[in-house]
Amino acid sequence: GAGVSQSPSNKVTEKGKDVELRCDPISGHTALYWYRQSLGQGLEFLIYFQGNSAPDKSGLPSDRFSAERTGGSVSTLTIQRTQQEDSAVYLCASSFPGPNEQFFGPGTRLTVL
């Protein structure tokens, strides 16, 4: 596709379960980012991948959160033992290297019951 895609678009889970969120970046973009947006709030940085460099994980809120990027393309954000406060929209973005426009996907809305 032409843009960043994310799946699923919506995810409802029970407290304590693990979830995996997927991001397909724009082809050719070497940088990939995950952000979290709580209702009515701004975007909170989570993690940033750039090429083969070690990812910047400084925004991950706890060790229950992790992310991988396989083959420099698709990324998966995993949240273990979900809590109600994890409920939010999780947004993925990709870009070319350097400070450039980040292209965002539509997000995954996660609801933890």
Add this chain to the structure above:
Amino acid sequence: GESVGLHLPTLSVQEGDNSIINCAYSNSASDYFIWYKQESGKGPQFIIDIRSNMDKRQGQRVTVLLNKTVKHLSLQIAATQPGDSAVYFCAENQGGKLIFGQGTELSVKP
């Protein structure tokens, strides 16, 4: 700590008027700023960006002004239209990641 924030959480304008959305930043070393528009249920959409070696940049109906002396960024929308109604975010580049402000909701009255 460093932060990017917005002066006004909501802005209501009449269709056809000009809109100005403001943003303050505190990291004087930041070299890149960007404005996004977000409509309900969608991801942020790029509007315009500016690098720190510039004071002004114009796009179609939009202008971004950067005042490094007072660490202030603004977005001007000319002839505001109903389709401009959305939440607008400024963001600052810090080490490759974007730090977003709180957001301003723009409401355009017909």
